Amino acid sequence: MVRRSKVPIDAFASSSAAVTLLKQSAWTFETIEDRVFELRVQLATPGVFTPAKADILVPGLPTLDGFLSFVAFRAALTGTLAAKPDMVTELLWQWNAALRDPALWIDFPLPLRSVQLGAVEVFDCSIGLPVDGNDILIPAGAFFARGLNLEAYPKVTDSIPLRRRVGEPHHRPLDLAHQLQTGSGPTKQLDNRMYFSLTKEYLFYFRGDARGVEHLLKFACERRIGMGKKTTLGYGQIAKFEIRPSTATTTLVRPILSEAEYSLIKTLPYESVMALRSRANPLFGNREFRVVNPLETLGAYKPPYWLRGRQTQVLSYGTLLLPR
DSSP states (O other), rough: OOOOOOOOOOGGGHHHHHHHHHHOOOOOOOOOOEEEEEEEEEEEEBBBBBOOOOOOOOOOBHHHHHHHHHHHHHHHHHHHHOOOOOHHHHHHHHHHHHTTOOOGOOOOOOSSSSSEEEEEESSSSSSSEEETTTEOEEEETTTEEEEEEEESSEEEEEOOOOOOOOOTTTOOOOOOOOOOOSGGGGGGGOHHHHHHEEEOOOEEEEEBBBBHHHHHHHHHHHTTTOOOOOOTTTTOEEEEEEEEEEEEEEEEEEESSHHHHEESSOOOEEHHHHHTTTTTTTTTBBBBBBEESSSSSEEESSSOOTOGGGGGEEEEEEEEEEOO
């Protein structure tokens, strides 16, 4: 049996001509507004979201900047392919290479405002907050705040969508011309359970060009670009969305349980947040704060979230902030 191995990253040839054409096809956006908008996204199928790539997927929440960066790349790729069909090979190889190598990823313009946190820039937007009926659930530590109550992650199920174990057909003797080696190698049988939420609606807060966000989301719907992982299997398909002005004054924190307690609703760089504790910053509710339960981990605070080369020390969403 010939054992197959993963294709190494350096097997994908990067083309400078393809990169130039892609950048020339980048979408441009209008003036970034300072007011906060709400984006409600309803999914036709459950989305598979996870904070990090792993063998066992931990249920997570969708990122608006991560999804829009993926769609912006696809939009530029689609426009370039239409204008230069003779370069289809180079362009598709560039796309494949960028999905695997952080050095080859192209940060296309996004219709989101950038804000400075110390020495780094982050996009002024939140993660997707689950909407259950009339309630918006806010991550609070390992739980979610629903009004004055804390509860576990809502409506989670599991599935084995790929490479699950399959036994021999019952009452049907078979004489196989070729027998797969199911004990090892690329055809090894695996029981990989995938956990995902059945939540069908998410709420995002953002500052930026609302019309630009709308155009990218319409492109995603037209091209059947789903949110999250396993979208080629039908997960995370968008049914509809709505954008409207919000009464919120910040996109990075939300009050929970009481007006005095805040929770991060976006993963942020650890050192930048800790350095701002003794300052009244409008991004954190215009007050000094202390970090109560720092959900410190290794992760990314800006797209592309799925590439390990972008990971650093971060405070994950759900970290609690109290006034000093």
